[in-house]
Amino acid sequence: MHGVATASGAITFVNALATGIGAAAAVTLDVEAEVDLEVDRRPGPGAITIAPPSDTPLVRAAVGAALERFAAGGTPTVQVRIRSSIPPACGLKSSSAVSGAVLAAVARAVGVATDAATLARMSADLSQRIGLSATGAFDDAFAALAGGAVITDNAARAVLWSGEAPTGLxxxxxxxxxxxxxxxxxxxxxxxxxxxxxxxxxxxxxxxxxxxxxxxxxxxxxxxxxxxxxxxxxxxxxxxxxxxxxxxxxxxxxxxxxxxxxxxxxxxxxxxxxxxxxxxxxxxxxxxxxxxx
Structure with missing residues (x-):
């Protein structure tokens, strides 16, 4: 089974760290995740292979969360390749884009129907769980997957408004x-x-x-x-x-x-x-x- 998915970098209008309310918009910086997946129904340890330099705790957490949600009940063998044009750790939402793209690629590989909001909530939960994000960055994750602009309540994982970013600029x-x-x-x-x-x-x-x-x-x-x-x-x-x-x-x-x-x-x-x-x-x-x- 094979799945490919993309997600976007994003920029900030409102940083959510102060109150939990955040606003972001997707921009034309891209991450592509490609997944090859086999699931053996017999019990076993499974194997996850992630092409360097993408083998990070975030990517492994995203693969694990996606398998648990979309391909539970078997022994998976997974290969993951990630290509990104987003500079890391500089505020352009590379982590949210990477996790969102990996989650979406696994869902596509197994043919499970999903949507941007579901994947963004999964991304936010795992980013918070591994200590990468204080709020989960649900605003960034939703923008990365859905495009456009968004205002969210990150604590509630709720979209307060979504639409297009300012035009003509x-x-x-x-x-x-x-x-x-x-x-x-x-x-x-x-x-x-x-x-x-x-x-x-x-x-x-x-x-x-x-x-x-x-x-x-x-x-x-x-x-x-x-x-x-x-x-x-x-x-x-x-x-x-x-x-x-x-x-x-x-x-x-x-x-x-x-x-x-x-x-x-x-x-x-x-x-x-x-x-x-x-x-x-x-x-x-x-x-x-x-x-x-």
Missing amino acids: AVLLWIPTARHRPSTEWHDRFRARAAEARPAIDAALGGDLVRAMERNSELVESVLGYDYGELRRCLAERGATASGVSGLGPALVVLAAPERAEAVRNALASRGGEVRGVEFRPRARFALAEEAP
Whole structure:
């Protein structure tokens, strides 16, 4: 049995660490998971083979959760291959995309019908269980699998709103070389400042995701100690509509009118690191359970 599935990277409008309410949108960074699976109904130890460098606790947890949910009752032999264009540990939701793609690929391999919300809840549960995410990052996982933009209650694993990301804007990512630590190490600091997250949440729930990004970044930069204030002012002078830290950073997302994108890109490039132009990914219109050929 063979299954292939993809999931997207995403960017942050509201970081969920402070209150459990998060907002994210899918972008055109991709993860593809390919699974070959055999299930022997006779008892035995089974075998899971994951091609390096993808053999991580997250991938093994995702394979295990998917087998338990979709292929219980047998002895599995699984081979997993993962290809990703998402830089890890910089706030662009690589973990949620990887786990979601693996879960979906196993479901496709065995022909089990499922949906983005179910897989996103599974991803959030396993990410929280292994200590990778303090909230489970249900917002990131749902955006990674469903596309579009989403506002969620991560504690309740509930979607509060889903739709399309803001239109008519170029999306630029500035990706410094540093990498962030797991969100579990920052959770208490964010929770202590939950009241300061309300302006971003209110803006998002009111339909203004662009303003939510700016207000969210003010809090995230303060908690994590990023000194992005001068850079963000410079970007605004170059024509950026909004900018903000994605996830725990250090990646910075910049939104700009298309005619201002080159000036913004040049300003980012002068700071070192990597600059990528991406697009918001629209809401998905595909069957997650379709078996790959």
